[in-house]
């Protein structure tokens with residue numbers, strides 16, 4: 001693997017046969033996450049594909065000419081021709097392999113795959129999930145001199161990194177950009193010496209053996225495992241939802257309602273969380289339209305009575321959202337009347353969706369004791385029903401899911417484990 005500049009582009013890339021070119025930047029966490037994977041793959045595919053790196057900040061003109069607008073970006077070339085699809089952002093090893101394999105004959109790919117040697121590494125503690133809960137546990141364990149690895153399918157930071165502003169995390173006078181808060185948490189833990197394996201594919205999790213397989217060939221073993229995989233909001237699954245997440249669509253009232261002072265919002269949902277969160281949002285917003293698929297709210301009676309007496313709330317029963325778009329700074333939701341099938345458009349300043357959250361436990365659902373909503377049950381030391389397996393943060397059974405509570409859980413699990421292992 002070699003680093004080039006723009007002046008070498010023609011010779012090294014356009015006349016270089018099969019090439020993969022990495023446009024990287026400094027102070028770029030996804031670039032840092034990619035570097036070891038790129039180097040590892042260069043070792044495997046390097047005889048057949050040329051692996052090159054180029055520093056984007058110092059080669060801007062070339063980057064722009066090639067349509068590179070984010071770091072890192074991997075471009076693939078074959079005999080001087082740029083292959084159509086590039087990769088960028090939190091690039092997975094599996095995705096690079098797919099592109100490289102497509103550039104080579106089948107027999108070559110088979111020979112390369114035969115060279116892959118399974119790797120095994122051992123740690124004292126393995127933390128699955130690098131959100132605030134996992135990062136805090138990593139920090140405390142590292143400061144106790146316990147050999148710890150943090151594993152995440154994405155980059156470190158968890159849900160906080162996608163949150164616009166956080167104003168309720170203690171220690172900061174001004175609201176913090178979620179990205180910076182999670183970046184600082186991650187850097188603090190990394191600088192301490194915790195190992196990171198991020199933007200990986202978690203191929204399998206064996207909690208009984210305490211073994212996790214990454215990218216199908218790397219086994220990571222540990223004496224203790226902390227599950228810190230958080231939750232994902234249930235999505236409506238309608239056009240526009242993914243596009244405007246965090247840009248007009250929110251899934252957290254505690255976090256975002258304050259940005260809608262005297263504004264109009266739409267709340268989608270009508271169960272307990274939608275009803276309670278709408279009540280909270282009404283402290284700020286001037287008008288709330290609640291789109292709910294049934295003929296009445298399905299939350300507890302007392303909360304529903306309170307909501308219906310609230311003059312700011314307009315229920316829209318027997319309706320479902322069909323699509324979302326943004327125009328002139330306003331959010332437009334197309335809704336369908338489930339009785340008449342008629343469609344109409346609601347316009348507002350923001351949309352809150354509360355149709356439930358789901359814990360991220362797909363890889364080990366049947367191994368741990370769960371509550372009736374599918375969250376992991378723990379004791380006061382954050383131990384799960386399986387010996388040596390701990391769980392922290394939003395993925396566990398508890399009443400309030402916030403950064404501070406995830407951080408507290410991570411602290412408790414780490415101290416409990418440190419006591420056990422020492």
Ligand SMILES: Cc1cc2nc3c(=O)[nH]c(=O)nc-3n(C[C@H](O)[C@H](O)[C@H](O)COP(=O)(O)OP(=O)(O)OC[C@H]3O[C@@H](n4cnc5c(N)ncnc54)[C@H](O)[C@@H]3O)c2cc1C
Pocket residue numbers: 128129130131132133134151152153154155156157158159160162163165166167168169202228229230231250251252254255256360363392393394395401402403404406
């Ligand atoms: C839009 C939004 C705004 C919010 N704003 C605030 C706020 O202002 N203040 C506040 O206190 N709270 C806020 N919250 C809640 C807060 O973000 C969570 O309570 C907190 O992030 C929980 O931390 P966690 O570490 O448990 O999980 P998460 O932050 O969810 O992190 C879990 C991590 O696990 C990883 N992961 C998932 N599955 C796997 C797997 N199989 N293998 C490996 N890794 C995996 C994920 O990639 C992620 O990085 C907000 C939440 C959202 C969605």
